[in-house]
Amino acid sequence: MHRVVGTVSRRLRDGGTVIGVDFTSAPSRRKPLTVAVGRWRDTTPRPSYELDEIRLLTSLDDFDRFLAEPRRWVGGFDLPFGQPRSLIEHEGWPTEWPEFVRFYCDQPRASLRDVFRRWCDARPAGDKFAWRKTDRPAGSSPAMRWANPPVAWMMHAGIGRMLAAGLSFPAHRHDPCGGGKVALEAYPGFTARMVCRRSYKSDTVAKQTADRRTHRQTILRALVNATAGLDIALVISPTWRRRLVADGRGDLLDAVICGLQAAHAAALPRYGLPCRCDPLEGWIAGVPGDA
Numbered sequence: 001m002h003r004v005v006g007t008v009s010r011r012l013r014d015g016g017t018v019i020g021v022d023f024t025s026a027p028s029r030r031k032p033l034t035v036a037v038g039r040w041r042d043t044t045p046r047p048s049y050e051l052d053e054i055r056l057l058t059s060l061d062d063f064d065r066f067l068a069e070p071r072r073w074v075g076g077f078d079l080p081f082g083q084p085r086s087l088i089e090h091e092g093w094p095t096e097w098p099e100f101v102r103f104y105c106d107q108p109r110a111s112l113r114d115v116f117r118r119w120c121d122a123r124p125a126g127d128k129f130a131w132r133k134t135d136r137p138a139g140s141s142p143a144m145r146w147a148n149p150p151v152a153w154m155m156h157a158g159i160g161r162m163l164a165a166g167l168s169f170p171a172h173r174h175d176p177c178g179g180g181k182v183a184l185e186a187y188p189g190f191t192a193r194m195v196c197r198r199s200y201k202s203d204t205v206a207k208q209t210a211d212r213r214t215h216r217q218t219i220l221r222a223l224v225n226a227t228a229g230l231d232i233a234l235v236i237s238p239t240w241r242r243r244l245v246a247d248g249r250g251d252l253l254d255a256v257i258c259g260l261q262a263a264h265a266a267a268l269p270r271y272g273l274p275c276r277c278d279p280l281e282g283w284i285a286g287v288p289g290d291a
Contacts, residue, residue, distance in 0.1 A: 012074060012266050014042040018049060019075040020186065020259025022251045025150060025157035031203070032056035033063055036255035040074075040263050041235070046226055049263045050235040054243075054252055060157060067165035067181070076186030076262030077162070078254060079154040080143035081169065082282040084130035087144060091115060097172040097280050098163060105160030109146075109153060116144050116152065132281040133289075140187045140284065170271045171282040184265055184285040188257035191286065194229040195222040201250025208248025216245050216253055223260060230264040230286060261286045 012018075020036040027033040035055040041048045057063050082097065083104065094100040104112070120128040129142035146152045167183040168175040192200060200215035202208050219228070220241065226233035234256065236244075244253045265271045265285035274289025283289065 012040045012263070014040070016040045017071055017073040018259050018263045018266070019073050020255045020257065020262060021075060021077045022188070022255040022258060023077060023079040023154050023158050025153040027058055027060060027063070029058050031249075032058045032251075033060075034251040034255040035066065036252075036259045038256075038259055038263075040266070043233075046231055046233055047263070047267060048233045048235045049260050051237070051240055051256060051259075054240070054255060060161065063158070064161055064165070067162065067167070072180045074182045074184070074262050074266045076184050076258035076260075076265075076285055077158070078186050078188060078258050079158045080132075080151055080282075081155070081159055081172065081183075081185045082132065082280055083143050083152075083155070084132045085278060085280050087115075087119060087130040088280065090119070095280055097169075097282075098174060100280065101159050101163050105156055107156075109156060112152065112156070113146055116146055119144070133278060134185075134281065134283045134287055137289070138187050138190045138284045138287045139193060140189065169282070171273055171277055171279065173279045182266070184262050184271060185282055186258035186261045187284045187287075188254040188261070190284065191223075191228050191230060191257050191261060192219050192253075195219045195227070201248065201253070203249050205248070212248065213245060216247075216250065219257075220244055220253065223257070228260075230260050231267070232260055232264045234260060 018038055018040050022034040024031055024033050037053050038049050038051040041050055094103050131142050135142055141151050144152050162183055166177045167181045168177055168179050169183050196215045196218050198215050200212050222228040223234040273283050277283045
């Protein structure tokens with residue numbers, strides 16, 4: 001088993017790169033995979049995350065090429081890194097995380113869908129899904145959900161590529177690259193709901209309303225003022241501020257939140273992971289546990 005990623009001082013230095021990735025399982029020009037790229041700054045009274053650029057990746061091959069770029073970074077990725085232990089053990093799947101990832105990503109989606117449906121069909125209404133320990137406190141969808149939203153397919157499309165790229169995964173105690181590129185699971189909805197419990201985005205143009213725009217403004221203001229539950233402030237240019245507010249799908253804002261969650265977690269001991277974090281299931285950055 002690989003050693004855990006190193007000390008806080010080694011993770012982030014002033015000016016160190018932090019990325020946030022709003023992932024989609026089928027990126028295209030219409031719905032690209034969105035990557036916020038910024039720098040961690042050792043400012044007072046609290047650290048800050050200074051947004052430099054947002055990159056739009058229109059294919060999974062573009063994602064592979066991005067992961068292969070030589071720069072060091074800490075990143076927050078909005079996709080599940082694991083599945084519930086209860087489901088994995090019930091199905092007799094591998095219980096060592098790297099082997100499980102390879103197994104899971106090698107399975108046809110139709111086969112996985114059959115497994116998920118059998119699990120749900122055997123259980124009563126209101127308790128259909130298996131849950132990871134991190135999902136309920138995060139308020140995220142169960143990692144096995146295959147529709148609305150299809151987070152199981154996001155994992156299927158992304159995590160194997162990330163593992164093959166040699167990233168470090170602190171929540172899974174996997175560090176083949178000595179902490180050069182550190183991947184943390186992120187979930188922007190957790191931070192957004194700290195500020196606003198109302199919907200702030202929609203992929204449907206007709207639902208990209210003035211109210212949702214106002215909610216994005218409210219969330220963005222809290223990120224800048226460091227009042228969104230993260231011990232880090234967003235530094236953003238007026239141009240990027242306008243673009244984040246104008247993006248009715250919320251992809252730009254979500255990518256920035258993922259970066260902020262990664263920067264917040266990277267400055268904490270053990271990345272803020274609970275002491276009893278299950279390395280098979282993992283944990284979502286910034287979500288309180290028993291740490």
